[in-house]
Amino acid sequence: MTITKNRTKVDAKATSDIHVHESGAGAAVSLRRLQLGYGGNVAANVTLDIEPGEVVVFLGPSGCGKSTILRAMAGLLPPIAGEATVNGKAIAGNDARCAMVFQEDALFPWRTALKNVQFPLKLRGLRGNDSTKAATRYLEQVGLGKYLDHLPSHLSGGMRQRVQLARTLACEPQVMLMDEPFGALDAQTRLDMQQLLISVWEQTQMTILFVTHDVDEALLLADRVVLLTHRPATVADVITIEKPRDPEAQFQESYQRRRQSILEFLGHSPVGTH
Numbered sequence: 001m002t003i004t005k006n007r008t009k010v011d012a013k014a015t016s017d018i019h020v021h022e023s024g025a026g027a028a029v030s031l032r033r034l035q036l037g038y039g040g041n042v043a044a045n046v047t048l049d050i051e052p053g054e055v056v057v058f059l060g061p062s063g064c065g066k067s068t069i070l071r072a073m074a075g076l077l078p079p080i081a082g083e084a085t086v087n088g089k090a091i092a093g094n095d096a097r098c099a100m101v102f103q104e105d106a107l108f109p110w111r112t113a114l115k116n117v118q119f120p121l122k123l124r125g126l127r128g129n130d131s132t133k134a135a136t137r138y139l140e141q142v143g144l145g146k147y148l149d150h151l152p153s154h155l156s157g158g159m160r161q162r163v164q165l166a167r168t169l170a171c172e173p174q175v176m177l178m179d180e181p182f183g184a185l186d187a188q189t190r191l192d193m194q195q196l197l198i199s200v201w202e203q204t205q206m207t208i209l210f211v212t213h214d215v216d217e218a219l220l221l222a223d224r225v226v227l228l229t230h231r232p233a234t235v236a237d238v239i240t241i242e243k244p245r246d247p248e249a250q251f252q253e254s255y256q257r258r259r260q261s262i263l264e265f266l267g268h269s270p271v272g273t274h
């Protein structure tokens with residue numbers, strides 16, 4: 001698989017403490033003339049193929065339909081026309097293969113971090129000690145091993161997003177959907193979360209569909225950046241990002257040129273067609 005060739009592949013056998021999906025990697029996603037909308041108004045019309053293990057970041061003007069695409073992937077919005085498939089099979093409501101991380105933390109406020117992460121494990125049939133051990137490992141994976149008994153209200157915004165990430169990992173999805181997950185965090189916490197996500201990706205090789213407004217975040221995380229038009233969102237351009245990422249890359253002229261041209265696109269992006 002070409003997309004992951006420059007990133008560190010993790011041998012699933014060598015990482016028994018890390019939760020790699022049974023398939024060992026993410027899934028291929030195919031959006032075929034996927035038309036989405038609300039009450040007859042088209043919000044997105046997208047055709048795109050995504051490789052297993054690829055990180056695809058959607059960038060587009062405000063209100064163009066980015067979240068709508070993720071909602072459809074999560075099975076929360078049936079298509080008007082066309083189809084979205086994961087490994088060739090159409091997405092159905094509550095499809096366990098896709099799991100969403102939202103910007104606003106969607107944790108149960110009355111449950112501790114541990115119990116929040118245990119929730120999807122229970123749905124997967126894990127109980128008692130097995131569930132506690134697995135949930136603890138997921139929380140350790142996101143750096144919260146010492147906060148198992150904390151309620152969400154006793155955690156910072158960044159820590160709550162970590163719990164949300166752990167809870168999503170506990171679903172063992174093949175496709176992780178992330179809708180501006182770090183948008184509400186302060187700058188330093190956001191950078192920390194980006195690095196955490198890179199490390200989670202290296203461990204799980206999940207396919208990730210990520211929505212952001214932040215061009216630097218897109219360029220850091222993406223294998224490919226998908227630029228969307230104004231509503232209805234259609235694919236205007238797809239930019240492949242070279243890996244491995246050089247930490248100094250953003251100081252290079254080529255990075256700044258690319259960043260500038262994306263910002264210009266976002267400032268004058270064309271209107272999509274139905």
Ligand SMILES: Nc1ncnc2c1ncn2[C@@H]1O[C@H](COP(=O)(O)OP(=O)(O)OP(=O)(O)O)[C@@H](O)[C@H]1O
Nearest residue numbers: 038039043060061062063064065066067068069231
């Ligand atoms: N539940 C809904 N009912 C009706 N219209 C909706 C609904 N949700 C979204 N829309 C409309 O669909 C369009 C796309 O919304 P969406 O949230 O997907 O955009 P977005 O690109 O994610 O926006 P933003 O960049 O502001 O987060 C917008 O015009 C929005 O007003």
